Amino acid sequence: MELSTKFGSQVPDDENKRSSETMQYIVIRLGEEQYGIDIRNIETITRMQHVTRVPKMPAYLKGVINLRGVVIPVLSMRLRMNLEADEITKSTRILVLNLEQEGNVGFIVDEVKEVVSLNVDDIEKIAENNKEGKASLINAVGKHNGELISLVDLNAISLEG
């Protein structure tokens, strides 16, 4: 969690300098809430498939899958965010992110909804005094068509909590 504070402000800071620009986010759903993930970090999105369990791992680490011949770990986004355990439905997807440190990591999400372009001015950084729980994984909130989308801090999400 400490790391989230260290990296937390990177994305918005970067963008504030060029305020006329837009950022693209993939909007995912976990339960009732919507989250946005920077599209530049997304490697691919696959349907839910069999995940091979790895023994003696934390609960949120669901196991590994075969992505085009490469073994990649799969995490439960819900458990990572301290939400209830996943319920696998037809719309469940594995979102494969390309993270700087860990390489490709898959995240199980309830649904992948759409791609949105957010104007940089519509992205509001969240103060970082809340250092626990899921809030630390969110570093900004974006406004889109009157709805609020929590923007996920990718630097924090994959690291051990």
Added chain:
Amino acid sequence: MDVSQYLEIFLDETKEHLQNLNTRILELESDPENADTINEIFRAAHSLKGMAGTMGYKRMQNLTHDMENVFSEVRNGTIRVMPEMIDVLFQCLDALEEYTENIQASADEGTNDNEALIRQLNDILNGGAASQSQEQAPAKTEEAASQPAPSGGNKWDSIRLDSSQIAVIQEARNQGKKVYGVNVMVQESCILKAARAFLVFKAVEEVGEIIVSDPSAQDVEDEKFDRDFTLIVLSDAELETVLHAAESVSEIEKATGAPLVLENNTSAETEEAPESIKTEKPAEQSAPETEKAAPAPAVPVQAAKPDGRKPAVSKPVVNRTVRVDIEKLDALMNLVSELIIAKNSLVSASSQEQTGGSNSSFNEQIEYLESVTTNLHESVMKVRMVPIESVVNKFPRMIRDLSKKLDKKMELYMTGEETELDRTVVDEIGDPLMHLLRNSADHGLESAEVRAQRGKPAVGSIFLDAYQDGNNVVIEVRDDGNGIDVEAVREKAIERGTITPEQAANMTDKDIIDLLFLPSFSTAKKVTDVSGRGVGLDVVKSKIESLSGEVEVKSKLGEGSTWTIRLPLTLAIIQALMVVVGDEKYAISLGSIQTLEDIPPSEIKLVQNKEVIHLRGNVIPLIRLNQVLDVESKRSEDENLIVVIVKKGDKTAGLVIDELIGQQEIVIKSLGKYVKQCKFISGATILGDGEIALILDANALI
């Protein structure tokens, strides 16, 4: 032109030459009169100098230049090889290595001029009263090179010059520049001709201007030339300087040249210059191999040398090799892996089909595919294999230095340097081996007095033996020193609180010795900078284990110790037994499996509250895999157990599984660092149906 693209070649070759020098100078130390060794040293030093110069590393060039001078005098017989001289030379090599490392890190050689070393080298030169012949040598070179060399029938005369080029030449002449035709011959064994040619272009351009090249510069760069190419050069410098520049590039056999005769001829005449009129030979700096700077006609050594026109005779036969980026090999390897997975899925598909109705020709094709993939796999593995020589070569030098530092007499005997291992393993094995050798030298071998008391020869022996044993490669480091003092280790362990006195009483000598591999455990009474800082054996062990190998030690107090490293030949693809635990599939490497047993529950006994079975007189502890892996077993309590007996060293254990699938060739995939924490999972593999099975590391379970 930019030389950075040749930096890699430069680094590779520099390292090779340095290694060669290290080895040869060691030879020279034991056999100072050996003319072949001296010649080889001279050649290597000369190539180094040339390469450093071409790449613009002046400090490196200066140092090698002075070293070369010393070698040259040794070769001429004017200086004798002295122990002090060897020491200085080794220091020079270390300095050169430092330059090389700097260059590798930052493409810059650093700022250390090593003046002290250069002074020492010059002292050696002067001490040998060599200054006189020193002056003679270059003078002769000059003489030989500057012989008048009228042209006629030379390659450069047949180059067609267009009018603009002739105009350029005329213009240059008017400015007082000289025009030379130069023909450069590349060695037959040269692999990267284009790179060499490029370096020649660059070297020549430093002293003059190349106006014409035949074949064209583009063709030369694309390696569209046979063994030689011809240049027409404008320069203020003497012909000899130009030729020398060209020859300073390594693997250039010779450069010949002469002033271009154009003055009184028209371009047409130049074109027609008849090939047959060969009145005089062009000036020719004889340059067998790359050696040439100081021709020493009066020295007997020269007599033994082959004629300059037959290169590569005096050199040991070099394997024809191609340098391939390891990433390309990895890519090839991955493709082979994919192919094997595809083959496995075909096999599983066909075995399902078979229940319906057999199709023999289909099966035949699958078997054929299987044999092809197996062969392909083997060939690719072989490509990745390199002899451990490249790693162990540096050890004689290290032992020599240690011998001086520790003031103990010792000798290193090596066998099996040609044993081959996967490239990735060879790259990693150096440090652990070095540590074991240092350990033997420092702790193992006794001081001279003790050795004398014990009636051992004054010179301690350390052996490094490598050989292949089945699917493993074994590397042994052995010494005839003191051996491990088990009692001392026991006391130390108790004192450190690693074990309690009660535990110590129950532990066998072997268990005690294994304590040495624990982190921060060193029995050395005094800490030296050679070993004994307590960081070492545990690092050795973890390194070897990360390569899927094991390390063992056998020791007899007073007689010496043997450290045995056992490494798998291949890392990427193994034969494995596929098993089912609960509803999950796992792979166990066939290498660690001894037998499969069917055991009725009634045969399970309890010893110290642990389940064991008796098998052919042995008591074997049982490990229930479903408990270890946190899954529900599908078998009921009263069913017979399927037990896989696995072995690690002399320890055995029985792994209880639910179901056997069978033997299969599997491709090991890394789980990535994200899921590294699990000790007994060594990796994953992709099955024929695309699913993942985890690979159980039986060694970690025992």
